[in-house]
Amino acid sequence: MSSLAVNALHKKRKSYTWFYFLFPSIAIMLVFFIYPILLTFFYSFTNLALTGESAKELKFIGLDNYIHMFKDPAVKVSIWNTLIFLFGSAVIGQQVLGFIIALLMKHKKRAFRRVIGTIVLAGWVTPEIVCALCLYSFFGDEGTLNSILAFLGIQEVTWLYTVPMLTIILANIWHGTAFSMLVFQAALDDVPSEIEEAAVVDGASRWQVLSRIIIPYIKDTITTNMMLVTLQTLGVFGLIYAMTGGGPGNSTTTLPIFMYNQAFVNYQLGYGTAISLLLLVIGIVLSLFYVRSMK
Amino acid sequence: MNAKQRKVIYRIMPYTILTLIGICFILPLLWVLVASIDSNAMQSLNLPHRLTEANYVDVIRNHGNQRAFLIGLIMSGGQAILVVILGLLAAYPLSRYQLKYKKSFMLTILFMTSLPITAVMVPVYQLFLSIKLYDNIFGVILFYVASSMPYGIWMLKNFMDSVPSDLEEAAWVDGASVFVGIRKVVAPLMIPGICTVAIFTFSGSWGNFFVPYILLQRPENFPASLKLYQFFGQYGMVDYGKLAAFSVLYAIPSVVMYILSQQFMSKGFGLQGGTKG
Numbered sequence: 001m002s003s004l005a006v007n008a009l010h011k012k013r014k015s016y017t018w019f020y021f022l023f024p025s026i027a028i029m030l031v032f033f034i035y036p037i038l039l040t041f042f043y044s045f046t047n048l049a050l051t052g053e054s055a056k057e058l059k060f061i062g063l064d065n066y067i068h069m070f071k072d073p074a075v076k077v078s079i080w081n082t083l084i085f086l087f088g089s090a091v092i093g094q095q096v097l098g099f100i101i102a103l104l105m106k107h108k109k110r111a112f113r114r115v116i117g118t119i120v121l122a123g124w125v126t127p128e129i130v131c132a133l134c135l136y137s138f139f140g141d142e143g144t145l146n147s148i149l150a151f152l153g154i155q156e157v158t159w160l161y162t163v164p165m166l167t168i169i170l171a172n173i174w175h176g177t178a179f180s181m182l183v184f185q186a187a188l189d190d191v192p193s194e195i196e197e198a199a200v201v202d203g204a205s206r207w208q209v210l211s212r213i214i215i216p217y218i219k220d221t222i223t224t225n226m227m228l229v230t231l232q233t234l235g236v237f238g239l240i241y242a243m244t245g246g247g248p249g250n251s252t253t254t255l256p257i258f259m260y261n262q263a264f265v266n267y268q269l270g271y272g273t274a275i276s277l278l279l280l281v282i283g284i285v286l287s288l289f290y291v292r293s294m295k
Numbered sequence: 296m297n298a299k300q301r302k303v304i305y306r307i308m309p310y311t312i313l314t315l316i317g318i319c320f321i322l323p324l325l326w327v328l329v330a331s332i333d334s335n336a337m338q339s340l341n342l343p344h345r346l347t348e349a350n351y352v353d354v355i356r357n358h359g360n361q362r363a364f365l366i367g368l369i370m371s372g373g374q375a376i377l378v379v380i381l382g383l384l385a386a387y388p389l390s391r392y393q394l395k396y397k398k399s400f401m402l403t404i405l406f407m408t409s410l411p412i413t414a415v416m417v418p419v420y421q422l423f424l425s426i427k428l429y430d431n432i433f434g435v436i437l438f439y440v441a442s443s444m445p446y447g448i449w450m451l452k453n454f455m456d457s458v459p460s461d462l463e464e465a466a467w468v469d470g471a472s473v474f475v476g477i478r479k480v481v482a483p484l485m486i487p488g489i490c491t492v493a494i495f496t497f498s499g500s501w502g503n504f505f506v507p508y509i510l511l512q513r514p515e516n517f518p519a520s521l522k523l524y525q526f527f528g529q530y531g532m533v534d535y536g537k538l539a540a541f542s543v544l545y546a547i548p549s550v551v552m553y554i555l556s557q558q559f560m561s562k563g564f565g566l567q568g569g570t571k572g
Contacts, residue, residue: 017388018388018392021384021385021388022384022385022388022389024381024384024385025381025382025384025385025444025447025448026385028381028437028440028441028444029407029441029444029445031441032419032422032437032438032440032441032442033407033415033441033444033445035422036415036418036419036422037415037418039418039421039422040414040415040417040418043421048421097316100312101313104309105309105313108309108310108313112310115317116313116314116316116317119320119321119324120316120317120320121553122320122321122324122550123323123324125549125550125553126324126549126550127501127502127504127520127545127546127549128504129502129504129520129523129524129527129542129545130327130523130542130545130546133327133523133527133538133539133542134323134324134326134327134542135323137323137326137327137338137339137535138322138323138326140338140339141338142337142338142339143338144322144323144326144338144339144340147339147340174320174323206305227409228409231410231411234411234413235411235412235413235414237413237504237505238503238504238508238520238524242504242524242527256413256414256505259413259414259417263417263420264420264509269417269420269421273417276414276415276416276417277414279411279414280410280411280414280415283409283410283411283414284410286409287406287407287409287410288406290405290406290409291402291405291406291409294405
């Protein structure tokens with residue numbers, strides 16, 4: 001059969017089929033994904049609640065939720081907590097640690113790379129509730145860390161009460177570092193070794209090779225990875241919720257936990273939605289940058 | 296310090312640092328493994344008092360736990376199958392046809408893959424209440440499918456781009472419909488890609504806690520992740536051994552999925568041979 005005939009078949013088929021092929025997935029995304037995003041905008045201007053007077057009648061209350069939000073000191077605390085959590089565990093923790101591991105592993109013995117790589121990956125593969133449990137018991141009053149301190153004759157610490165933010169940051173580093181490690185391993189393998197060698201011949205120090213050659217070379221990878229890791233960390237709920245429940249007090253209440261408490265503990269869905277919109281907007285901005293970086 | 300000592304330190308230092316990092320990473324994990332076979336497990340990592348399989352036997356024998364694992368498998372498995380089928384269908388025109396808004400559609404899809412699901416859960420809850428899908432396992436599956444559809448479409452479209460269209464055209468000439476072409480020619484050539492998507496969607500929802508926590512209410516509907524959390528809250532302080540055994544059993548599918556995904560990814564795509572000769 002000639003290619004003309006094949007072209008005719010192409011034409012005949014594409015005229016109507018593409019719509020049927022795309023329809024089911026677009027429909028399911030519209031109903032269960034895009035519509036809820038639009039609802040987020042809509043509900044955040046209402047008094048939607050699960051119980052009480054306002055549960056019976058949905059009313060538009062304009063910017064009241066937002067005015068409430070900016071006046072609510074608990075919101076400021078959770079925004080601050082979210083920022084600390086994001087910077088500590090994602091931007092700095094996972095990225096820097098992941099980069100250091102990837103860098104140090106380069107050119108090391110294969111068996112050694114495998115062992116360390118597998119250990120770090122194990123934290124990543126483990127489901128978040130199991131991670132929460134493992135680190136909860138690690139930092140617990142009678143947990144592994146305190147046993148080690150006692151063995152060394154150092155005063156024990158009630159980690160989950162004294163430094164709760166640090167424990168959830170370390171937990172998230174434990175859970176997420178492998179992703180950055182894999183990304184940076186792939187990126188470092190792409191750095192041509194001739195350039196590095198040439199720099200060494202010219203008398204560059206290790207630090208100069210790193211800061212003047214390697215880091216500029218993988219700059220784009222760092223940006224993309226930073227956005228992906230931040231986006232993943234922004235939505236972390238189960239890990240924190242199972243480890244500290246947002247406490248003690250509200251010392252580890254990040255925006256997702258705060259949103260959950262407002263919507264499902266205090267039954268103020270409208271207010272909870274206004275808070276989730278804040279999360280969504282941060283997510284949308286970061287995602288737009290991510291898409292731009294991928295273009 | 297002379298140059299020689301310096302060189303030795305530079306050689307040893309990376310190994311020392313990496314070993315220390317490795318120890319920090321392995322300690323919490325070691326605890327859950329050891330506690331699960333310890334007859335009298337404590338919060339701290341200890342040598343087991345007595346090795347026992349009783350923790351595992353108790354967890355596996357419990358009907359509630361069996362049910363939770365089964366529900367988890369149904370949810371994640373159902374989601375993975377639906378994402379692959381719908382994703383293949385959507386990927387086909389995106390890969391094969393010249394469509395007007397294809398580029399912007401794909402960018403929107405990429406954009407959606409990175410949005411935090413956590414942020415839409417409150418409206419999803421409200422939506423599920425009003426369309427009577429709240430506390431319904433299939434409702435959760437539908438939401439899972441919708442939320443991983445962008446990832447599925449993005450990946451499958453890219454995998455499909457690498458399948459040459461000549462083979463499919465040959466099938467059409469022999470009288471096959473577009474559908475049959477996908478099922479008999481395109482899909483079999485994309486098995487590694489299909490498996491990668493299925494594995495990643497499966498393990499994503501298997502490990503997910505927040506979505507079922509918001510969308511389900513009755514304990515008999517709980518998948519393994521919620522059951523573990525419930526277990527943690529109720530008996531966590533008392534029975535570390537069983538808790539650890541449950542955790543290990545619950546983590547096994549995630550680990551297996553990860554190992555499988557490595558197999559598929561390292562194999563790559565040996566498709567070039569298909570059109571030769």
